[in-house]
Amino acid sequence: MYTGCPGTGSAQAGRGASCQGCPNQRLCASGAGAAPDPAIEEIKEKMKNVKHKILVLSGKGGVGKSTFSAHLAHGLAEDENTQIAVLDIDICGPSIPKIMGLEGEQVHQSGSGWSPVYVDDNLGVMSVGFLLSSPDDAVIWRGPKKNGMIKQFLRDVDWGEIDYLIVDTPPGTSDEHLSVVQYLSAAHIDGAVIVTTPQEVSLQDVRKEISFCRKVKLPIIGVVENMSGFICPKCEKESQIFPPTTGGAELMCQALKIPLLGRVPLDPQIGKSCDKGQSFMTEAPNSPATLAYRSIIQRIQVFCSPHPSHQEELVGS
């Protein structure tokens, strides 16, 4: 019934059968959509100082995108010589400030743009949460306003020299996702890490996210299965709270031929660390979940480095 949008840049824009009834039909037909946004070039310039760009995505909400983004950042930032930036583009539900212990912080304006809020010298964060005056403030915005905010975040934040930019996204495959991919189109995104939980209700949305990545030609670094089994703190036996009734992420990755980066078990301490704004990896350095995070982070580093052997030297030095 819905054959899909031909795309604003297409010759069919505003003229296709599926354009009938679309509120943007006239705008598209006029050809205004085909002209590239000048911001794309500006963002490309800005992103010259950013070596690697990683998107954290999931079709499903509440699977742990922000938790994973925060821990990926903490893990990478353990090397003091690596500069990390986290950009939270979940405009309506920014969780990063809380998870990274920055709630109530405000962004400062400087001559070269907005200054990020720093967790550590080498870990900067930007989120719409820093622009709100109270925790009850709701950002009730439709798409175009959200897109404008994302454009500003990419173009006007004074990140400085960055090794890894981690972009945390809201659930879904809509405005925020299209915009970030579009705005970074000239700047090269290394790829996307896709987060899921083991049950089919989540996987079915994640498959859609994978279709999205393929549609917009975004490389997939791999899939992280989060909340994968719960170990009872009393009897130490494992239970599947979100049962992988269809084989979990592993089977999905096999079927879609994408790497499974690892599984992070459900540890109640992770949620508590997030509520306190601390890194679970430093609070529980030997837990199975920390080990899982570390192994996943390493695989992401390997993916991003063009010469894996070279990378080992750098790590060793």
Add this chain to the structure above:
Amino acid sequence: MEAAAEPGNLAGVRHIVLVLSGKGGVGKSTVSTELALALRHTGQKVGILDVDLCGPSVPRMLGMQGCAVHQCDSGWVPVFVDQEQTLALMSVGFLLETPDEAVVWRGPKKNALIKQFVSDVAWGELDFLVVDTPPGTSDEHLSTVEALRPYGPLGAVLVTTPQAVSVGDVRRELTFCRKTGLQVIGVVENMSGFVCPHCEECTNIFSTGGGEELARHAGVPFLGSVPLDPQLARSLEGGRDFMQEFPKSPAFPALTSIAHQILDQARSRDPTEAGRPASQV
């Protein structure tokens, strides 16, 4: 509003309940589905409208994935879950050619489809229409609330998990309700505590008490806590009727009580419904 003039396809719907949460994955679709099933168990005729366009979950939770929607004179015929047609469902999931297809739409297109969902689905006579929403406070929510306003929705049920990160997002959703003039029926705390099936030890995986505290803080009713029960997750995965299969689960009384509180609210509002169609049943 102009829509109030035409009777429309929602004319036979007595009460509209929106299920909202600022946070994703807290159980909006689970609560919508179980609430609909629980209301049906009390003899109500129920419809579910799934406006989560990018991640529709309700079709699978009711075992209806792969069904198609048909056209009739008065619009789209919803998918009926049972032969007696006491539970109807409409979702974008029924309009996709393949289940993995991504709906990569920006706001205006999503808004257009939501308007169609509100005006063009031939629900017939319903006691309750439960509207399941995506996370956030953006296009889908604004469009849904605007399109439903002429029909005077009963209000919104806000779903949260107990931890602070989730409660924070739901506080913003409360602000959304206030700003859009949507009444808050109450807060449901989901995934409240997990009872280990091996040793019966209860662990608060996602902390505890956040939902109740939020309700108190905001001065809205607290409808109850639904414990984390893998049986519930499993039954939703298989698209089965949890309310029928697991009456002994600790989640059962919680869900039943939430449904009853909503029924009570609906009843208390009934006398003021002079302009509404006389009660069927």
